[in-house]
Amino acid sequence: MGSVIGHPVSQRAPAISAEDVSKRYGEVRAVAGLDFQVEPGQAVGLLGPNGAGKSTTLDMLLGLIRPDSGQVRLFGLRPSEAIREGRVGAMLQSGGLMPEVKVRDLIRLVHRLARRPLPIPEIMRQADIEDIGGHRVDRLSGGQRQRIRFALAIVEDPELIVLDEPTAGMDVAARNRFWENMRAQTRAGRTLLFATHYMEEADSAADRILVLHQGRLLADSTPAAMKARTGLRRLTFTSSTAALDGLRRLPGVVEAQLRHDSVELHSSDSDATVEALIHGELRPRDLEITGLGLEQAYLSLTAEAAAEPRAPRTDFDRTHSDRANSDKEEVR
Numbered sequence: 593m594g595s596v597i598g599h600p601v602s603q604r605a606p607a608i609s610a611e612d613v614s615k616r617y618g619e620v621r622a623v624a625g626l627d628f629q630v631e632p633g634q635a636v637g638l639l640g641p642n643g644a645g646k647s648t649t650l651d652m653l654l655g656l657i658r659p660d661s662g663q664v665r666l667f668g669l670r671p672s673e674a675i676r677e678g679r680v681g682a683m684l685q686s687g688g689l690m691p692e693v694k695v696r697d698l699i700r701l702v703h704r705l706a707r708r709p710l711p712i713p714e715i716m717r718q719a720d721i722e723d724i725g726g727h728r729v730d731r732l733s734g735g736q737r738q739r740i741r742f743a744l745a746i747v748e749d750p751e752l753i754v755l756d757e758p759t760a761g762m763d764v765a766a767r768n769r770f771w772e773n774m775r776a777q778t779r780a781g782r783t784l785l786f787a788t789h790y791m792e793e794a795d796s797a798a799d800r801i802l803v804l805h806q807g808r809l810l811a812d813s814t815p816a817a818m819k820a821r822t823g824l825r826r827l828t829f830t831s832s833t834a835a836l837d838g839l840r841r842l843p844g845v846v847e848a849q850l851r852h853d854s855v856e857l858h859s860s861d862s863d864a865t866v867e868a869l870i871h872g873e874l875r876p877r878d879l880e881i882t883g884l885g886l887e888q889a890y891l892s893l894t895a896e897a898a899a900e901p902r903a904p905r906t907d908f909d910r911t912h913s914d915r916a917n918s919d920k921e922e923v924r
């Protein structure tokens with residue numbers, strides 16, 4: 593990518609650096625003391641339940657809102673500088689598209705305004721919108737509109753792409769094509785930070801996962817390490833004599849599901865569970881043992897965090913407790 597080569601000065605700086613970043617909305621602590629760095633070329637998935645602070649974090653990284661405290665740098669620059677230099681592209685949840693224009697005309701318009709744009713055919717190809725160039729923007733489906741937003745995000749060939757739930761509204765085929773394209777983007781050296789609620793996307797597209805919970809960083813890990821962390825295993829088999837009560841009493845079993853004669857167990861001691869199954873009455877067939885998926889690992893992590901008593905009040909809380917309600921600041 594030309595732009596990567598074209599910015600030697602801050603090449604060694606992390607693509608993203610967030611240092612002790614916090615943000616409140618009145619009484620709501622949206623983000624509390626967030627610290628992380630992302631190296632160039634990484635694909636990072638940002639996960640967290642509704643209200644965990646994902647969008648607030650992305651908005652602060654992009655300079656759309658100012659943190660109450662802490663510092664954000666992109667390639668060693670303030671967010672507004674990095675964006676001005678065309679090094680950052682974003683695709684956010686909000687933001688309307690110009691109505692009554694054709695897709696190709698919209699891309700041409702934004703292309704004309706950009707300082708160092710990619711060629712239009714390249715933008716259309718990368719965003720997978722070649723087939724809808726002649727369509728009116730206000731008559732597109734939700735998934736097609738997302739692809740237009742992505743096209744607008746990459747017009748300036750940015751080194752960092754920030755995506756907030758990019759595949760919302762896309763069908764399965766479009767979603768697969770989108771992530772295939774994203775993998776090509778990171779192979780080409782681009783850095784990717786995306787918020788998502790789809791675990792399978794995070795699992796396949798991210799080489800690192802950040803889990804936010806109540807504005808704090810709960811986990812910073814690879815998908816594989818996160819899955820291994822729970823220590824739980826999934827056992828599936830068929831049995832014509834299984835009953836839920838008996839399954840739940842098996843050693844190690846923490847969760848049991850029975851649908852017709854298909855059984856799924858989650859076990860904290862799969863050796864003991866298998867031993868009991870083999871020597872019991874159930875006669876399991878087609879027994880398979882696998883690790884739990886990212887979704888279960890994520891759910892157990894966030895459930896654990898929700899069950900913990902709230903962390904003690906911090907200096908940040910005391911300093912900012914009287915802050916007014918609507919302090920969203922536009923800085924660009």
Ligand SMILES: Nc1ncnc2c1ncn2[C@@H]1O[C@H](COP(=O)(O)OP(=O)(O)OP(=O)(O)O)[C@@H](O)[C@H]1O
Nearest residue numbers: 617620622640641642643644645646647648649920
């Ligand atoms: N402009 C605002 N004014 C007041 N409170 C806000 C504002 N924006 C966000 N919040 C609150 O801050 C917290 C974090 O919200 P945020 O949108 O960052 O979470 P999220 O993880 O992106 O959620 P979701 O998955 O639902 O998009 C929530 O409690 C939310 O209600």
